[in-house]
Amino acid sequence: MKACGLIVEYNPYxxxxxxxxxxxxxITGAECMIAVMSGNFxxxxxxALVDKFTRAKMAIEQxxxxxxxxxxxYAVQHSELFANGAIKILHHLATDFLCFGSEHGEIADFNHxxxxxxxxxxxxxxxxxxxxKEGNSYPKAHDIAFHSIAGNDINIDFTxxxxxxxxxYIKNIYDLGTGITPLTIKRRNSDYHDTEIHGSIAxxxxxxxLLMEHQEQQQLANVVPQSTKEGxxxxxxxxQSWHEWQAYFPLLQYKVLTMKKEEWKQIQGVKExxxxxxxxxxxxxxxxxxxxxxxxxKRYTWTSLQxxxxxILTNTYTKEVDAELRKEKPDxxxxxxxxxxxxxxxxxxxxxxxxKWYTSNKKPYxxxxxxxxIDHAYFSILPPSYQLQLKKQAYQSPILKFN
Amino acid sequence: MKACGLIVEYNPYxxxxxxxxxxxxxITGAECMIAVMSGNFxxxxxxALVDKFTRAKMAIEQxxxxxxxxxxxYAVQHSELFANGAIKILHHLATDFLCFGSEHGEIADFNHxxxxxxxxxxxxxxxxxxxxKEGNSYPKAHDIAFHSIAGNDINIDFTxxxxxxxxxYIKNIYDLGTGITPLTIKRRNSDYHDTEIHGSIAxxxxxxxLLMEHQEQQQLANVVPQSTKEGxxxxxxxxQSWHEWQAYFPLLQYKVLTMKKEEWKQIQGVKExxxxxxxxxxxxxxxxxxxxxxxxxKRYTWTSLQxxxxxILTNTYTKEVDAELRKEKPDxxxxxxxxxxxxxxxxxxxxxxxxKWYTSNKKPYxxxxxxxxIDHAYFSILPPSYQLQLKKQAYQSPILKFN
Numbered sequence: 034m035k036a037c038g039l040i041v042e043y044n045p046y047x048x049x050x051x052x053x054x055x056x057x058x059x060i061t062g063a064e065c066m067i068a069v070m071s072g073n074f075x076x077x078x079x080x081a082l083v084d085k086f087t088r089a090k091m092a093i094e095q096x097x098x099x100x101x102x103x104x105x106x107y108a109v110q111h112s113e114l115f116a117n118g119a120i121k122i123l124h125h126l127a128t129d130f131l132c133f134g135s136e137h138g139e140i141a142d143f144n145h146x147x148x149x150x151x152x153x154x155x156x157x158x159x160x161x162x163x164x165x166k167e168g169n170s171y172p173k174a175h176d177i178a179f180h181s182i183a184g185n186d187i188n189i190d191f192t193x194x195x196x197x198x199x200x201x202y203i204k205n206i207y208d209l210g211t212g213i214t215p216l217t218i219k220r221r222n223s224d225y226h227d228t229e230i231h232g233s234i235a236x237x238x239x240x241x242x243l244l245m246e247h248q249e250q251q252q253l254a255n256v257v258p259q260s261t262k263e264g265x266x267x268x269x270x271x272x273q274s275w276h277e278w279q280a281y282f283p284l285l286q287y288k289v290l291t292m293k294k295e296e297w298k299q300i301q302g303v304k305e306x307x308x309x310x311x312x313x314x315x316x317x318x319x320x321x322x323x324x325x326x327x328x329x330x331k332r333y334t335w336t337s338l339q340x341x342x343x344x345i346l347t348n349t350y351t352k353e354v355d356a357e358l359r360k361e362k363p364d365x366x367x368x369x370x371x372x373x374x375x376x377x378x379x380x381x382x383x384x385x386x387x388x389k390w391y392t393s394n395k396k397p398y399x400x401x402x403x404x405x406x407i408d409h410a411y412f413s414i415l416p417p418s419y420q421l422q423l424k425k426q427a428y429q430s431p432i433l434k435f436n
Numbered sequence: 437m438k439a440c441g442l443i444v445e446y447n448p449y450x451x452x453x454x455x456x457x458x459x460x461x462x463i464t465g466a467e468c469m470i471a472v473m474s475g476n477f478x479x480x481x482x483x484a485l486v487d488k489f490t491r492a493k494m495a496i497e498q499x500x501x502x503x504x505x506x507x508x509x510y511a512v513q514h515s516e517l518f519a520n521g522a523i524k525i526l527h528h529l530a531t532d533f534l535c536f537g538s539e540h541g542e543i544a545d546f547n548h549x550x551x552x553x554x555x556x557x558x559x560x561x562x563x564x565x566x567x568x569k570e571g572n573s574y575p576k577a578h579d580i581a582f583h584s585i586a587g588n589d590i591n592i593d594f595t596x597x598x599x600x601x602x603x604x605y606i607k608n609i610y611d612l613g614t615g616i617t618p619l620t621i622k623r624r625n626s627d628y629h630d631t632e633i634h635g636s637i638a639x640x641x642x643x644x645x646l647l648m649e650h651q652e653q654q655q656l657a658n659v660v661p662q663s664t665k666e667g668x669x670x671x672x673x674x675x676q677s678w679h680e681w682q683a684y685f686p687l688l689q690y691k692v693l694t695m696k697k698e699e700w701k702q703i704q705g706v707k708e709x710x711x712x713x714x715x716x717x718x719x720x721x722x723x724x725x726x727x728x729x730x731x732x733x734k735r736y737t738w739t740s741l742q743x744x745x746x747x748i749l750t751n752t753y754t755k756e757v758d759a760e761l762r763k764e765k766p767d768x769x770x771x772x773x774x775x776x777x778x779x780x781x782x783x784x785x786x787x788x789x790x791x792k793w794y795t796s797n798k799k800p801y802x803x804x805x806x807x808x809x810i811d812h813a814y815f816s817i818l819p820p821s822y823q824l825q826l827k828k829q830a831y832q833s834p835i836l837k838f839n
Contacts, residue, residue, distance in 0.1 A: 283687075283816065284686075284687065284690050286816070286820070287687050287812070287813065287816040288691075290809070290812035290813075290816070291749075291750065291751045291809050291812055291813050291816075292751065293751065293753070293809075296699075316824075316827075317824065318820060319819075319820040319821055320820075346694075347694065348694045348695065348696065350696070406693070406694050406696075409690070409693035409694055410690065410693075410694050413686065413689070413690040413693070413694075416722075417689070417721060417722040417723075418722055421719075421720065424719075
């Protein structure tokens with residue numbers, strides 16, 4: 034039974050994701066489609082619109098066979114660590130293929146680039162470090178380093194976020210010696226940050242805009258499958274709100290203004306005195322947006338600041354993240370959802386697997402204390418009775434669909 | 437210029453307080469009336485209905501000449517430490533008298549009791565420690581110890597909270613060698629916890645009930661001075677809410693469910709594994725009241741639990757409280773309000789004073805970082821613009837009335 038991995042956030046699952054899933058099935062011929070999905074907080078340092086189990090359910094309903102969680106310590110990270118975690122998990126699930134979406138769309142160019150950088154990695158590292166020291170953000174520094182060694186030989190545009198991620202996937206597939214075959218599909222919506230909607234494919238960003246601004250339902254129906262539409266609308270109906278930064282603003286401001294110096298030192302991602310700026314701006318901030326705008330600098334991009342805010346909100350310490358990242362293989366794999374194909378696949382690889390997987394919190398898994406804390410933070414904006422209902426999901430059976 | 441000290445919380449200032457103030461003036465003949473007042477959090481581990489500057493203003497308008505803050509590390513404590521802090525401050529303000537309200541009302545009996553316990557302090561301590569070990573709460577253990585050594589010779593009822601406090605005031609006045617003359621006035625409303633209102637004197641508890649339950653304004657006007665009525669009504673009008681535990685429930689629940697083991701160890705008042713009970717009950721709590729009810733035990737009284745919650749909310753560590761309590765005299769005295777009499781009095785004692793006082797946060801005082809954090813926590817339930825307005829008070833001049 035061949036398996037193909039997808040690395041996803043599904044925030045929410047939309048027609049573009051569905052196109053990608055169909056194409057990946059077609060070109061790989063895989064029988065089991067595995068999605069490694071960020072949990073309740075995402076790579077760009079944001080709460081997911083709806084929780085991870087609800088998102089897993091929507092994915093299963095659209096044809097994903099197995100959804101596993103990309104743990105927080107891998108997920109809320111820059112592209113290198115995000116990719117490293119996702120590939121490790123796919124590797125330990127014995128995945129045959131990885132099929133990623135990219136703006137570029139040509140796998141040969143990614144492979145070529147990987148080997149080229151391998152040959153020039155010293156020059157690359159020097160250039161990367163110099164760019165970082167000059168105060169460039171992480172993605173910008175990579176872009177500078179790529180071009181400094183390859184000049185115009187590189188025809189992949191590294192200002193595009195999915196191209197960068199793609200390169201990191203390839204790098205980890207080879208560096209970790211996984212044997213996974215990488216493939217890429219050209220993304221049909223060209224601009225990740227596009228907020229306008231045209232046709233049936235729209236970016237997740239534009240779909241979230243649509244939702245937050247209460248625009249007409251028909252537009253939503255054009256760009257997401259019916260099950261996504263129902264899933265996210267039901268969530269709002271049942272639990273009164275979706276999850277977006279502004280809802281966490283009072284908690285975050287309270288936390289920031291009551292933290293001690295010694296606590297700041299421990300928080301993941303806090304360095305170079307950024308905590309002083311965060312505290313000073315917190316005193317005058319009247320919304321999450323105004324706070325972010327008063328904080329942003331050349332070095333601290335929107336994304337890197339959002340990640341720091343996520344770690345503050347979830348009370349995540351550098352030492353606990355580092356302890357997990359140092360491990361050669363993940364301590365555990367948390368299954369969020371599967372259908373009977375997914376279950377059959379898991380059984381087929383069980384004998385040879387070096388990593389245990391967990392389908393419920395009834396049997397605690399190694400980093401569950403951290404996950405519990407993160408989930409408490411995620412649900413903290415909801416009334417207590419809704420929190421209870423939603424937290425119960427983690428103790429239920431993950432089989433969501435019989436196919 | 438003779439000064440008389442009162443130890444108060446004024447939550448809010450009512451006719452009973454006013455009667456006490458008038459009587460104290462009359463029996464001492466003092467020209468300057470000094471109130472040592474708890475700040476934004478009170479001895480019983482509660483947020484004050486309205487903030488400390490607003491409460492100081494209401495007191496000045498009714499005839500108090502000088503309001504100084506009883507710092508948090510003294511105020512949110514059991515009666516021994518509360519009294520110790522208050523007497524230290526009055527001593528360093530060169531106060532001649534202390535006039536306290538008590539259910540008992542006879543100063544000679546308090547003085548007699550102090551000397552009796554002095555003579556039998558070893559037996560008293562043995563009995564106190566035994567009662568504590570047996571799982572009794574702090575006040576109950578004191579009551580047992582009093583009666584074990586004095587039998588029926590003691591005619592002061594120590595189940596009455598103001599009698600216990602009174603004894604602690606006397607003890608500190610003598611133990612610290614202050615030279616303050618203690619006096620007591622019999623409280624006119626007999627029951628501290630009374631929630632029914634009769635006549636013009638009502639307990640602060642019953643007045644808060646009246647306010648929270650939106651009862652008719654006339655009843656309020658019967659039991660508080662006009663300036664209190666206006667002050668607390670204006671606060672609600674301007675800032676949308678008063679401060680009560682239920683408003684802090686979401687913040688507190690979020691904090692409790694995201695704290696780490698290593699942080700719990702540091703929080704003032706947390707011991708004997710109570711943190712595990714707090715975390716477990718937090719998961720199912722749907723209001724502050726239901727949470728408290730599920731937590732209460734024989735050893736952990738309502739008050740002691742509320743104090744722990746206050747320290748959690750304000751992120752107060754044992755080590756910072758201990759560092760302040762170890763000091764022989766307070767590091768600084770924070771003036772919250774005064775009239776011209778208060779100012780004249782302060783000038784008259786300045787030359788001989790061993791403790792510096794501060795009338796504004798413009799010039800930082802030694803434990804201001806702690807106070808700022810506590811005030812941020814106190815105001816955290818309000819919208820950002822209101823927080824800003826209220827926090828500005830600390831940077832303004834404290835002279836509130838020219839008399």
